[in-house]
Every structure is written in structure tokens, then in C-alpha cells.
Amino acid sequence: MEGGPDSACVLGIDLGTTSVKVALVLRTEQGLVVAESCSRETQAYTSSVEAGLQGMEQDSRRIIRALNECLAALPQQQLQRVSHIGISGQMHGIVFWKRDQDAVVSGCKWTEGATGPVFEPDKVSHLVTWQDGRCSPAFLSSLPLPQSHISLATGFGCATIYWYLKKSPDFLKSYDAAGTIHDYVVAMLCDLKKPLMSVQNAASWGYFNSRNKSWNTDILKKSGFPVHLLPEVGDPGSIAGRTISAWHGIPKGTKVGIALGDFQCSVYSCLTERTDAVLNISTSAQLTISMPSGFQPPETPDPSSAVTYFPYFDGDYLAVAASLNGGNVLATFVDMVAQWTAELGFQIQESAIYAKIIKAALGQNDSHLSVHPTIFGERHTPEQLASVTSIAASELSLGHVTRALCRGVIENLCSMLPVQRLMETGVRRILGSGSALARNEVLRQEVERILPFPVVYGKDVDAAVGAAMVMFHRK
Structure with missing residues (x-):
């Protein structure tokens, strides 16, 4: 135009x-x-x-x-x-x-x-x-x-x-x-x-x-x-x-x-440089990078691969770690806490629970608890369920568990598209977006702890x- x-x-x-x-x-x-x-x-x-x-x-x-x-x-x-x-x-x-x-x-x-x-x-x-x-x-x-x-x-x-x-x-x-x-x-x-x-x-x-x-x-x-x-x-x-x-x-x-x-279209709305990676955490979660011009994907599928190559524009491709586990994992955790409190005879709004567990997690800067949050499986491992390990009696507070859960969401994405791969592709900056990332300071802290790149927020994707x-x- x-x-x-x-x-x-x-x-x-x-x-x-x-x-x-x-x-x-x-x-x-x-x-x-x-x-x-x-x-x-x-x-x-x-x-x-x-x-x-x-x-x-x-x-x-x-x-x-x-x-x-x-x-x-x-x-x-x-x-x-x-x-x-x-x-x-x-x-x-x-x-x-x-x-x-x-x-x-x-x-x-x-x-x-x-x-x-x-x-x-x-x-x-x-x-x-x-x-x-x-x-x-x-x-x-x-x-x-x-x-x-x-x-x-x-x-x-x-x-x-x-x-x-x-x-x-x-x-x-x-x-x-x-x-x-x-x-x-x-x-x-x-x-x-x-x-x-x-x-x-x-x-x-x-x-x-x-x-x-x-x-x-x-x-x-x-x-x-x-x-x-x-x-x-x-x-x-x-x-x-x-x-x-x-x-x-x-x-x-x-x-x-x-x-x-x-x-x-969501990526197109915010991605301006090939050296940017887009991290979007809403209901699900995606970590995306641009592939070099001229890249062609493999001719046959690799069912075990956690990275999918999405056709983009002008013959280019995006490499995408598209996780089925994002903000929905935290929503499920909040729902579980709400059910437990109801079974104990107390009624608390889920919105109030969310605010309280995030506040509690902000008071716990670290947790040795390890949460693998794939409660919804992943496309490359559909039968994989979630798990919690390294459970210590001293780290069972809501703050510890919430912190570990947020870290697990980011670590799961990075297990799909490792930091080393980002570096090799020339990534210099992370564009953070999505409703879950916007409302959850603990998630943002874990992003900055795990990903060794400057993170820019507010680049909200909009399809x-x-x-x-x-x-x-x-x-």
C-alpha cells in the first residue's frame, strides 16, 4: 500500500x-x-x-x-x-x-x-x-x-x-x-x-x-x-x-x-531482526528463531524432534520449540490448590490464589526442587507426563513449589531448543511476550536466569x- x-x-x-x-x-x-x-x-x-x-x-x-x-x-x-x-x-x-x-x-x-x-x-x-x-x-x-x-x-x-x-x-x-x-x-x-x-x-x-x-x-x-x-x-x-x-x-x-x-502472524507482528528470538508464553509456550535464508527442512519427519520448522514468508522458515505446556500448567496448579482448599472447607477465588502463590515465590529466590511440568505431554513425546524430583522437606512451601514450577516451564522449552543452538544461530536478544509472561514476575525472573541474552518485554505478539x-x- x-x-x-x-x-x-x-x-x-x-x-x-x-x-x-x-x-x-x-x-x-x-x-x-x-x-x-x-x-x-x-x-x-x-x-x-x-x-x-x-x-x-x-x-x-x-x-x-x-x-x-x-x-x-x-x-x-x-x-x-x-x-x-x-x-x-x-x-x-x-x-x-x-x-x-x-x-x-x-x-x-x-x-x-x-x-x-x-x-x-x-x-x-x-x-x-x-x-x-x-x-x-x-x-x-x-x-x-x-x-x-x-x-x-x-x-x-x-x-x-x-x-x-x-x-x-x-x-x-x-x-x-x-x-x-x-x-x-x-x-x-x-x-x-x-x-x-x-x-x-x-x-x-x-x-x-x-x-x-x-x-x-x-x-x-x-x-x-x-x-x-x-x-x-x-x-x-x-x-x-x-x-x-x-x-x-x-x-x-x-x-x-x-x-x-x-x-x-504473531511472530510477524514483533520480529524485526533475524538475530532476535521470540519467547511467547500464553496458554502454551513457544521459543522461535529465524532460520538462515535458503534453509530447507528435512524431507522426512523426525517424530522424536522437539523442533518444528514452520513455513514463514518469502520461502523462509522459523525453527519453533512449540510446547503444549505454558500458562496452562500454572492454571492447572492454581486449580489444584483451589480444589484442595475447598476440600478442606475453605473457599478462595482462583485469582486470589494466583496472586498469593506468585508473592510467595518472589520471597523464595531459589529452590532445589525440580519440576518437569509436561502435564499435557508434548507432540514429540505425547505419552510423557509431569514429574517432581529432588523433594526435600525444607522446600515444600507454596513459594518453593511455585518457583520450581515456573523454572520448569522455561527449562522444558530450553530442553527443546537449547541455548547452545540459539547461540549458534546468532541470537542476540529475546523478545518476551504473552499473557502468562506479562502477569508473572517469577516467570520473567526465571527467563533471565536461564537465557543468557538481553530480554525485551512488551513486544507483545498479536496475530x-x-x-x-x-x-x-x-x-
Whole structure:
């Protein structure tokens, strides 16, 4: 995009795991600034009919409702100036929808809302999220080996399709299109004849070769996989199409970018130097570095590797230690303490417990207690559980345990992507972000104790802003 302070603006959208966020980003003389933003909790989790307790699904209608609520809250005058829309969302997951017989994607109904035309899902399945657990290690081992650098895991789109194919084939007969939830939104906005997916999202589904940017169709066909459900694939940062209708006041014909991974957009929102590493601790935790230009990942997956190479932009890759154990570990610990106090006949709010255990840990500068906090397992070791060792009678206070737990979260990340590897890659600085890191001084202290680099906080990652920035920097 070109122009000064009066130029058009870009709308960034992120369809996250628990909430939807939208951001209007403008170019000013000071650079890119967020003019308006809004977020809404989706409250979309719902039960899974087919997978039972192992399933983790969300109601697609509630996600789109939250998106509509966010856009309706933004100033109409600003929305009318939107020239590009960038969309990101939770990766790996899959949603199915039904197309019209003329091969034009339907999947929704356009209606007139208070702020102009809006669309609502129609003939659309639940979103099976990245957290879904229906594909057991035994089930995954029964599937063909992918020709991909990324190991297949439960919650990946192709793994979920295989599960339906083998466990509930009638389900698949109801649909003829599939994508991530953000691919779905792009398809609806642009009325795409066939879903279009970025390399970033395709790699997160499994059975995708990032080197030649193609699905493993030969491998999939041999096992009876319904390859007609696989979207077409395009480069991240490219334009998927134009809006077929005005949308909450956004003009008809507005350019829409191909849907992007929320992780890549989050990194894009703050990473400016290749010598920076991004440490993000929210519900989960990630430690990320940029790989040198020209790097290519291995041709075959290494299931035991704790580092995953995520396609980024312009053919580059990010090396990511993506831990399933972050702020959720501390939240589980707080919940445990709350249950114990309730069983003892006392009622204390969890927010009060959190504040007290952090205060107690600040009073304990060290603890020899060792907590391996992988209570949720890890993708490269799904059956690994948490453990506590070096237990001494003198270090059983809440302060000692909380300090050790916080240290364990950081040490676990560093066991996945060691400090030596960071040094060899040329890392000079850590950009710290994420809600858990922001609210927990003990976590920050342990970061600075374990990582021998300057740490800069306040570089909060924001996928909605990152998605908008991508559109500013490309056409």
C-alpha cells in the first residue's frame, strides 16, 4: 500500500482458540499504528458426537458470531476505508462445509445486519480444533508415513479426515469442502470455487511437502483418502480474491489475503531482526528463531524432534520449540490448590490464589526442587507426563513449589531448543511476550536466569495486527 496518514487502512482478523480479534491498522508518518481493535470470547467449545471425550470441537456459528460482533463494534467510517483484509487463525484444525452443485462455494447465507451485509454459516460442521485428541498414537501409527518434514499429530486436519474415514465415514458424505476456520472465512468472503489454503496452513495439516508445495496425493489416494477435500495451495502473503459483497460497511471488491497461520502472524507482528528470538508464553509456550535464508527442512519427519520448522514468508522458515505446556500448567496448579482448599472447607477465588502463590515465590529466590511440568505431554513425546524430583522437606512451601514450577516451564522449552543452538544461530536478544509472561514476575525472573541474552518485554505478539501488517507489506 502507498500513501500518507490519509491513505486507506487494512483490517486484520485473527480467529483464535478462545477469542476473535480484529484490528484496523493505518500507515502514518510514525509507521504502522492500530487505529481501532476489538476482541470477543467465542465461547464456542461444544461436545463431540463422534469422538466423545477425546474430541475437542467448537461451534463454527459461534466463532462467526463473535467475528460479526467485533466488526459491528468498529467505526463504520473507518471500515469504509478498508482496502485489504488479512486473516489468520488457529492452525491444524479443520472445518467441513457443503458446496452448491455448480461448484461455487456456498457454506453460508448472506443476510442484512445492522451494519450492512453479513454472512452466517450454513451446512457447516463443527471446527475440530488443534487440541483434539481423538487420534491416538496407535491410530496415527496405522496411517501411511507422510512425505513431509512435519510429523503427523492428533488435531492435524489430514489426521482428522483419516479418523472420520475409518470411524465415521458417513460424516464425510455430507460435505465436499474443507479447510481451517480462517480458510472458510476467506472462501465465504470471496466466494471461491474451491477452498484456497496457504503453505503455512497446509503444512500444519500434515501430508504436505513444503519443498514442492504440494499434497502427498499419491500416498493419500492409495489409502482411500478423499483427496477432493484438500484445498488448493498458494503462497502466504498472496491475494486470495475480492469480497463479493459489502461486509459490515467494508466495500465490495476489497482484496482479501490468503488465510495465514496465527503463529506466523504473531511472530510477524514483533520480529524485526533475524538475530532476535521470540519467547511467547500464553496458554502454551513457544521459543522461535529465524532460520538462515535458503534453509530447507528435512524431507522426512523426525517424530522424536522437539523442533518444528514452520513455513514463514518469502520461502523462509522459523525453527519453533512449540510446547503444549505454558500458562496452562500454572492454571492447572492454581486449580489444584483451589480444589484442595475447598476440600478442606475453605473457599478462595482462583485469582486470589494466583496472586498469593506468585508473592510467595518472589520471597523464595531459589529452590532445589525440580519440576518437569509436561502435564499435557508434548507432540514429540505425547505419552510423557509431569514429574517432581529432588523433594526435600525444607522446600515444600507454596513459594518453593511455585518457583520450581515456573523454572520448569522455561527449562522444558530450553530442553527443546537449547541455548547452545540459539547461540549458534546468532541470537542476540529475546523478545518476551504473552499473557502468562506479562502477569508473572517469577516467570520473567526465571527467563533471565536461564537465557543468557538481553530480554525485551512488551513486544507483545498479536496475530490480528500481524495479518494486517502482511497485507501492508505485500500486494
